[in-house]
Amino acid sequence: MSDLLSKASAADPDLEDDVLVRVDSLVKYFPVRGNGLVRRAVAQVQAVDGVSLSIRRGQTLGLVGETGCGKSTLARCIAGLIPATSGKVYFEGRDITNLSRRAMQPVRREIQMIFQDPYGSLNPRRRVGAIIGDPFAVHKTATGGERKRAVQDLMARVGLNPEHFNRFPAEFSGGQRQRIGVARALALRPKLIICDEPVSALDVSIQAQVLNLLADLQADFGLSYLFIAHDLEVVRHVSNAVTVMYLGRVAESGPGDAVYGHPRHPYSAALLSAAPAADPDAAADRQRILLTGDVPSPINPPTGCRFHPRCPKAQDLCATDEPALRTTAGDPSTHLTACHYPVAEGEILARADRRVQR
Amino acid sequence: MGLLEVTDLRVSFPTADGVVQAVRGVSFSVERGRTLGIVGESGSGKTVLTQSLLGLTPGGQISGKAMFDGVNLVGLDQKSLQKIRGKEIAVIFQDPLTSLHPLYKVGWQICEMIRAHDKSVTKAQATERSIELLGHVGIPRPRERVNDYPHQFSGGMRQRAMIAMAISLGPKLIIADEPTTALDATVQAQILDLLLRLQQDSHTALLMITHDLGVVADIADDVMVMYAGRAAEKATKRDTFYEPHHPYTKGLLESIPRSSAAADRLRPITGQPPSLIRLPPGCAFHPRCAYVMDRCLTDQPELQPVGDAGEHRSACWLPAAAIGLTDHADELRTQAVEMARGEKAAKVAEAIAEAPESAGTVIA
Numbered sequence: 001m002s003d004l005l006s007k008a009s010a011a012d013p014d015l016e017d018d019v020l021v022r023v024d025s026l027v028k029y030f031p032v033r034g035n036g037l038v039r040r041a042v043a044q045v046q047a048v049d050g051v052s053l054s055i056r057r058g059q060t061l062g063l064v065g066e067t068g069c070g071k072s073t074l075a076r077c078i079a080g081l082i083p084a085t086s087g088k089v090y091f092e093g094r095d096i097t098n099l100s101r102r103a104m105q106p107v108r109r110e111i112q113m114i115f116q117d118p119y120g121s122l123n124p125r126r127r128v129g130a131i132i133g134d135p136f137a138v139h140k141t142a143t144g145g146e147r148k149r150a151v152q153d154l155m156a157r158v159g160l161n162p163e164h165f166n167r168f169p170a171e172f173s174g175g176q177r178q179r180i181g182v183a184r185a186l187a188l189r190p191k192l193i194i195c196d197e198p199v200s201a202l203d204v205s206i207q208a209q210v211l212n213l214l215a216d217l218q219a220d221f222g223l224s225y226l227f228i229a230h231d232l233e234v235v236r237h238v239s240n241a242v243t244v245m246y247l248g249r250v251a252e253s254g255p256g257d258a259v260y261g262h263p264r265h266p267y268s269a270a271l272l273s274a275a276p277a278a279d280p281d282a283a284a285d286r287q288r289i290l291l292t293g294d295v296p297s298p299i300n301p302p303t304g305c306r307f308h309p310r311c312p313k314a315q316d317l318c319a320t321d322e323p324a325l326r327t328t329a330g331d332p333s334t335h336l337t338a339c340h341y342p343v344a345e346g347e348i349l350a351r352a353d354r355r356v357q358r
Numbered sequence: 359m360g361l362l363e364v365t366d367l368r369v370s371f372p373t374a375d376g377v378v379q380a381v382r383g384v385s386f387s388v389e390r391g392r393t394l395g396i397v398g399e400s401g402s403g404k405t406v407l408t409q410s411l412l413g414l415t416p417g418g419q420i421s422g423k424a425m426f427d428g429v430n431l432v433g434l435d436q437k438s439l440q441k442i443r444g445k446e447i448a449v450i451f452q453d454p455l456t457s458l459h460p461l462y463k464v465g466w467q468i469c470e471m472i473r474a475h476d477k478s479v480t481k482a483q484a485t486e487r488s489i490e491l492l493g494h495v496g497i498p499r500p501r502e503r504v505n506d507y508p509h510q511f512s513g514g515m516r517q518r519a520m521i522a523m524a525i526s527l528g529p530k531l532i533i534a535d536e537p538t539t540a541l542d543a544t545v546q547a548q549i550l551d552l553l554l555r556l557q558q559d560s561h562t563a564l565l566m567i568t569h570d571l572g573v574v575a576d577i578a579d580d581v582m583v584m585y586a587g588r589a590a591e592k593a594t595k596r597d598t599f600y601e602p603h604h605p606y607t608k609g610l611l612e613s614i615p616r617s618s619a620a621a622d623r624l625r626p627i628t629g630q631p632p633s634l635i636r637l638p639p640g641c642a643f644h645p646r647c648a649y650v651m652d653r654c655l656t657d658q659p660e661l662q663p664v665g666d667a668g669e670h671r672s673a674c675w676l677p678a679a680a681i682g683l684t685d686h687a688d689e690l691r692t693q694a695v696e697m698a699r700g701e702k703a704a705k706v707a708e709a710i711a712e713a714p715e716s717a718g719t720v721i722a
Contacts, residue, residue, distance in 0.1 A: 276572025
C-alpha cells in the first residue's frame with residue numbers, strides 16, 4: 001500500500017507510529033457567488049478554519065458539535081470527497097491532500113464512509129448484492145462467483161441474511177439498511193471508516209444493535225473510526241478521544257473521560273449540560289447552562305474567540321484575541337482547550353459573570 | 359377527572375395490503391398543569407394516537423372515547439372540531455420549517471391564527487398581540503422580526519414561533535409532537551425550558567410525544583410507553599426509569615448508552631417491531647422478549663397494577679413484584695419464566711437467543 005502512495009505524495013514531517021490520520025491546520029472555504037454575469041465570489045463560508053487532529057490506529061475519534069460547525073465538511077475533506085482550501089491531511093504518514101483522481105484511487109480503498117440516511121445513501125433500484133459488491137467492481141478486486149461469495153460473507157458478518165442477496169433496499173428496515181451501508185464500507189477492508197451520524201436516524205433499540213456491530217468490527221479488523229454524531233452519549237460510548245468543534249474551529253479536544261468529566265471550554269460545558277440524560281434524578285440535579293442566541297453565520301464569524309458573543313464568561317480579551325489550543329493546568333497533556341478563561345474545577349457557569357458588550 | 363380522558367381508543371387504516379392497526383385500545387388521562395410523556399419507537403402509534411383526537415387522520419377508522427372538557431372528540435363533526443383545534447388544543451409539530459407557510463410572514467401567520475378564532479380582533483390588535491407573543495417566547499427584537507419570513511428564522515426561532523402560535527389563544531392542552539427532534543442539543547435545552555416555563559405559568563396540560571427518553575426524563579410528570587399501538591407501561595416518571603416492569607421498557611432503558619457504563623457493551627432489544635398489518639398473536643412484544651412464556655403466545659395482557667403504588671401499570675404477564683433493574687428483580691422474572699415456559703415458548707426464546715444482534719462468522 002505505502003509504495004502505491006509514495007509516488008504521489010510527500011511524507012508527514014511529524015509522523016508518530018500509531019497515528020493513522022493526521023490533519024494539520026485544515027481550511028475549507030466555500031465561495032458565495034454573486035448574481036452578476038461573472039458570478040464572482042462575494043464572500044466565503046468559512047466552514048472549516050484551521051482544524052488539526054489525529055486519529056490513532058484501532059481507535060475511535062468522536063467529533064461533536066452543532067449543525068453548521070463544519071464537522072461533516074471536515075470529514076469530507078479527510079475522505080478526499082471535496083478539495084481542501086489549505087492545510088494538510090496525512091494518511092499513514094503520506095500527504096493525501098488534494099491528490100489527483102488517479103493518485104487518490106488506492107487511498108479510497110483505505111478510507112470508507114457510512115452516511116446518516118440509510119434511505120438516501122442506497123440506490124433504490126439496485127439489488128443489495130450489487131450495492132455491496134460495487135467496491136469490488138470499482139477496484140476490480142473480485143469478479144463473478146468470487147464477488148458473490150465475498151458479498152454474502154459480508155452480509156453474514158453484519159448480521160444480514162445472505163440469502164437476501166437479491167432483494168431491493170426497500171425490502172429492508174432502517175436498521176438493516178444501515179447494516180447494508182456498513183457492509184459496503186467494509187468490503188475493501190479499509191483502515192479508516194468515517195461514520196457521519198450513522199445511528200441518528202435509528203430508534204434506540206436498533207441504534208444499540210448498530211453500535212455493537214461497529215464495536216465488534218473494530219475489534220475484529222482493527223478499524224479506526226472517525227465518528228460524527230450530535231448525540232453526546234453515543235459519542236462518549238464509542239470514542240477513545242473526542243474533539244468538540246464550534247463554528248469551524250476546534251474548541252476542545254482530548255481523551256473522552258477528560259472532556260466529558262471536566263470540560264474546560266465553556267461551549268463544551270454548555271453542550272454537555274444541555275444534552276438530555278435518560279435519568280430523571282440526574283436531569284433534576286443538573287445545573288443547565290442555557291446559551292443565548294444562535295450560532296453566528298460562518299460567512300462573517302465573530303472576531304477573537306468565535307464563541308464570545310454567546311459565552312457566559314466572556315471578557316474583553318475574548319472579543320479581540322483568538323485563543324490557541326493549549327493544556328489547562330492539571331489536565332493530561334492531550335487535553336487541549338481553546339479558551340482564555342477555561343472553566344475551573346467546580347465552577348458554576350450558570351452563574352458566570354459576563355463582562356463584554358454583546 | 360382529567361382534562362382529557364381517553365378510553366379504549368382504536369385507530370385503523372384500511373389499505374390495499376390489509377388493515378393497519380395503528381392504535382389498538384389505548385386509555386390515558388391528562389390533568390391541567392401536568393405533562394404526560396408518550397414514548398415509543400417509529401410505528402408505535404404515538405403520533406396517530408394524538409392526531410386522531412383532532413381529526414387529523416383522514417381515512418382512519420376511529421373508535422373509543424376521548425372526553426375533552428366534557429366533549430367527546432371521537433366522532434365530533436369537523437365544524438366543532440375546528441373550534442377546538444388551536445383554541446382549546448394546540449399542536450406543535452416536529453419540523454417547524456414545514457409547519458410554517460414559507461410565503462407568509464411569521465407575524466401574519468400568528469395573526470391569522472388569532473383572527474380565525476375571534477373575528478372581533480382587528481388586524482392592528484392581532485399584530486400587537488403577535489409581537490407580544492414573539493417577545494414572550496424569547497425572540498429578540500420582536501417588533502422587527504414579526505415581519506420576517508420563516509426562512510429568515512433559525513430552526514430554534516422557528517420552533518419558538520410555532521410555540522408562540524400554539525399559546526396565542528391560551529389553550530388548555532398543548533400536544534407537542536417531537537418538538538425538539540430536529541434541533542441541536544443547546545437549542546433543544548432552550549425550547550424545553552421555554553415549554554416548561556409556559557406550561558407552569560398558564561397551568562396548561564402538556565402531551566409530550568417523543569422517542570427520546572432524555573426529553574421525557576427532563577420534563578414529563580407521567581410516562582406512557584407504547585409498543586405496536588398499545589400502552590406497554592404507564593407510570594410516574596421515576597417509576598418508569600427506576601422501577602420498570604415491562605421488558606420493553608427495560609429493554610429501551612438498557613439500549614441507551616449511559617455515561618456511567620461507558621465502554622460497556624450495549625444490550626439492545628433483538629429483532630424489530632412487528633408489522634401493524636400482521637401482528638403476532640398474544641403479546642405483540644413476545645417475538646423479541648427474553649422472558650417469553652407460553653401464555654404470551656396466545657393471551658394479550660391488559661394493563662395491570664404492578665409494584666406497590668396503584669398508579670404504576672404494566673401490560674405484561676410477569677409477576678407484579680418483578681419491577682426494577684436490579685438482580686433481585688431479574689431473579690423474580692427468571693423464576694416466573696421457569697415455571698411458565700413450556701415447549702412452545704422455549705422454541706421462541708431459542709430463536710431470540712440465536713438471533714444475535716451482530717451475527718455471522720468472522721471472515722479474515
